[in-house]
Amino acid sequence: MVVPVRNEQDNIVPLINEIHAALEGVTDFEVIYVDDGSDDATQSRLTEAMVSRPRLRVLRHRFCCGQSTSLVTGIRAARGRYVATLDGDGQNDPADIPALLNAARADRGSGALLMAGWRAERHDTRLRRFSSWVANSVRGHLLKDHTPDTGCGLKLFPRAAFLELPYFDHMHRFLPALFMRAGGRVQSIPVNHRPRTRGISKYGLHNRLWVGIVDLFGVRWLQARARIPDIKEVGTSIEEALR
Numbered sequence: 001m002v003v004p005v006r007n008e009q010d011n012i013v014p015l016i017n018e019i020h021a022a023l024e025g026v027t028d029f030e031v032i033y034v035d036d037g038s039d040d041a042t043q044s045r046l047t048e049a050m051v052s053r054p055r056l057r058v059l060r061h062r063f064c065c066g067q068s069t070s071l072v073t074g075i076r077a078a079r080g081r082y083v084a085t086l087d088g089d090g091q092n093d094p095a096d097i098p099a100l101l102n103a104a105r106a107d108r109g110s111g112a113l114l115m116a117g118w119r120a121e122r123h124d125t126r127l128r129r130f131s132s133w134v135a136n137s138v139r140g141h142l143l144k145d146h147t148p149d150t151g152c153g154l155k156l157f158p159r160a161a162f163l164e165l166p167y168f169d170h171m172h173r174f175l176p177a178l179f180m181r182a183g184g185r186v187q188s189i190p191v192n193h194r195p196r197t198r199g200i201s202k203y204g205l206h207n208r209l210w211v212g213i214v215d216l217f218g219v220r221w222l223q224a225r226a227r228i229p230d231i232k233e234v235g236t237s238i239e240e241a242l243r
Contacts, residue, residue, distance in 0.1 A: 002075055003085070003087075004033075004067050005033060006036040007200075009041040012042060016031065016053060022095045032059065032077055033057070034059045036069075036070045037061045037063045061073070066169055068170055075159060083156070083157060093193075101156060103115055103189065107187075111185050112157065112158050114156075114179040115187055116147055116176055116188045117154030117189060118152060119149050120149075139177075142220055153172075154191050157179070161184060165182060168218065171215075178219070178222075181222060
């Protein structure tokens with residue numbers, strides 16, 4: 001479990017408790033929080049939580065590097081086969097994680113599977129819902145990633161597959177397209193979405209929609225240059241090698 005946070009002091013303890021309640025007795029797990037250069041009490045709340053939560057690991061950026069970099073930091077440090085991610089603002093519901101994990105374990109398809117949360121019923125302001133609708137519509141049309149909600153922070157995927165993806169700032173917005181570019185698949189699962197009750201959102205129209213447009217064309221460029229080989233292992237005998 002990887003949770004990137006910046007200035008979320010009031011959400012730290014409640015969300016950590018929810019994560020443990022959702023996963024205890026379900027699977028072996030660790031919880032990695034990445035503090036992205038917070039200047040409030042986030043770090044002290046995390047340090048205090050580690051005393052009673054031995055599964056909790058905390059990494060800290062000395063200065064703010066952004067959500068994508070925070071995710072990469074946490075996923076590189078993770079030790080499990082699968083990694084689940086969620087936003088640290090409390091709007092994603094940790095109770096949805098077991099369903100994503102069970103679906104991933106039951107999958108028998110080829111290629112890495114990204115389980116993407118789909119906030120079918122959003123609890124955000126009208127402006128945020130509108131900007132997300134525009135971004136999802138434009139992105140889906142250009143990238144053909146067949147994903148209704150790439151902005152949901154709740155996702156689950158094989159750690160090794162993620163670490164093979166190209167890294168760039170804001171890559172977390174385009175994980176479905178990047179997984180598909182690498183020969184993987186995406187399955188969207190409806191999940192619970194909750195109103196933000198503590199803290200202040202770090203995203204608005206300008207840093208969510210307009211910045212994403214620049215990255216959108218970068219991802220499209222990557223897609224156009226992707227090559228997925230059909231690999232066959234050559235046999236050890238001359239007859240097998242010539243087939």
